[in-house]
Amino acid sequence: MSKPHLPKGLDPQGYLTREGSLERVQSPFRPVVAAARDGLPDVFGTRLHSAYLYGSIPRGTARVGRSDLDLLVALWEEPGDADRAAARALGEALDREFPEIDGAGTLLYSRTRLLSELERHDLGWFVACLCTPLLGEDLAEHLPRYRPDSLLARETNGDLALLLPRWRERIAAADTDEARRPLVRFMSRHLVRTGFTLVMPHWGGWTSDLTEMAEIFGAYHPTHAEQMNTAAVAGYEPTGDPALLRSYVDDLGPWLAGEYARVHGIKAPRPD
Template sequence: MCETVPPKGVDSQGRLTREGSLERVQPAFRAVVAAARDRLPHAFGERLHSAYLYGSIPRGTARVGRSDLDLLVALRAEDWEAGEADRAAADRLGAELDDEFAEIDGVGILLHSRARLLSDVETHDLGWFVACLCTPLTGEDLAAHLPRYRPDGLLARETNGDLPLLLPRWRARIAAADDTEEARRPLVRFMSRHLVRTGFTLVMPRWGGWTSDLREMAEVFAAYYPARADQLRAAAALGYEPSGDRAVLDSYTGDLGPWLAEEYARVHGVKAPRP
């Protein structure tokens, strides 16, 4: 079988490398990144342990006026989930940055406790996310406490092996959304990206590498599942330029999603339950 592109994102020993860096941040986004770094301690005070960039900005592929600023914040807490005060602080900070900097289109802030990020059950999910997909912005880098990862079946199962649990929630979200293209567009974007990443991690152990580019993910998948290739390619395109077509959402929850969930469980098993 011919692979579409050679594996990448791994070192000479086949271990996944960190994909982003502050050096890759494009000039247009440096001011908002600096503002985020400076304001995080004021937003969270002594509860802030560390913060990270992820997504297109630290990868150097962001589009001015189109890309959002993605942050992960690790809190000094033993709680599994962040509290209401922390979420309110994140919302305020995100709104301030989004209003002030026209270069970005929205701010997303993930909040997790240091305890959760370093927990055994999250080692091959959130832990891997921090160590490989997040770029340190401020504070102690938690990657120092995490293992080196390989693109194996365990990583595949723990990152995206929960699609059977997600599909009923997706159907409920679609049913609850306003019946307009504008309301459906964010759902198409989110679900397209999730399905493409799930399709990619389904074959990631066989391919032997990592990429965060949706189109490249779809092409890697296509080499192993040609009968579903066009569906994932279309989803990759919609992940970047989403429509508000209800038929797309119906196809995701009625065809592509259920097939992926079944095939994923067959190949890799089901993700370990979380508290």
């Protein structure tokens, strides 16, 4: 089988490297990153432990006017409804002020959860490898190093079967192209990443580029390569196509969930 020869995101010892850095933030996005860094302490005060960037902006691949600002915030305590509302308000304010971004979102977790044994190979790995420190103590200093193995695959994306019923409900409730477009974007990206992590231990590395992920997946599962390539395109350029969404929950998604469970097992249950 011919496999793509792509950068593998590993250090010389075979551990996954952190993919982003503040140095990679392109100049059009530096003002919004600075505004987020300045605004987060005002929003959360002493409850803020640390904050991180993730996604295309710290990878240096963001597109002006098309990419969103992705933040992860660690609090000293479990976040509540007021914290989530405050984070949404900050994101909306940043989106209004900076036309360079197309939306801003914040993931909120407690420091305890991010460092918990249950999240060691999911949220912990996410912080250590996919998040770029923006404020406060870097939690990666308390986390292990990671290899692209089956345990990491299982704990990051081994819950697709649980998600599909919720996806069907969201699709049924979306009755316009405008409502469906964000679902296409989110579900396309999720499926491509799940397909990639299905084969990640065999390929032996990491990439966050959806096109590369789909290409790598297709080398191992050629019968589903066209579907995954379509999902990768939709992840970057989403439409409101209802037929595409139906194909995700009626065809590609169920097959992928079953194959994932067969190869890597089911993700450990989470309380939420």
